[in-house]
Amino acid sequence: MSGQVNQTIKTLLGEALRESGDLAQKEFTLFRTEMTQNVRRMFLGLGMMVAAAVFAIAALMLFTEALVDWLATLLDSRALSALIVGGVMAVIAVGLVLYGRHAISAASLVPNRAVRSVKRDAEVLSERVAG
Numbered sequence: 001m002s003g004q005v006n007q008t009i010k011t012l013l014g015e016a017l018r019e020s021g022d023l024a025q026k027e028f029t030l031f032r033t034e035m036t037q038n039v040r041r042m043f044l045g046l047g048m049m050v051a052a053a054v055f056a057i058a059a060l061m062l063f064t065e066a067l068v069d070w071l072a073t074l075l076d077s078r079a080l081s082a083l084i085v086g087g088v089m090a091v092i093a094v095g096l097v098l099y100g101r102h103a104i105s106a107a108s109l110v111p112n113r114a115v116r117s118v119k120r121d122a123e124v125l126s127e128r129v130a131g
Helices: 001-074 080-104 112-130
Strands: none
Touching: 001 080, 001 112
């Protein structure tokens, strides 16, 4: 009788180890897939930002020139109007850089689904061992 119990325990432990190995492999595959998707999405977003920047630079050059010309007619000084417009644009640029740095944070690369899945699997395994 005790031989059968020992054999049953060995069988159960063997199955648990196989399932744990399979589970770990699946979790790693999920982690790798999610990280690849997150990195790909980040690079796509960066590419779109670069393309938008090219068009924005061209538009800003035209708008800046028009604004300097208009302000020069009001102030009777092209140099003063260029200084005012340049100062305002520098303040705007600093604000955009600070916002962009915040938006591209390392936190966006955290594989949230994989972390939740590993925690859930650990809970299930601990319940099986305890039960």
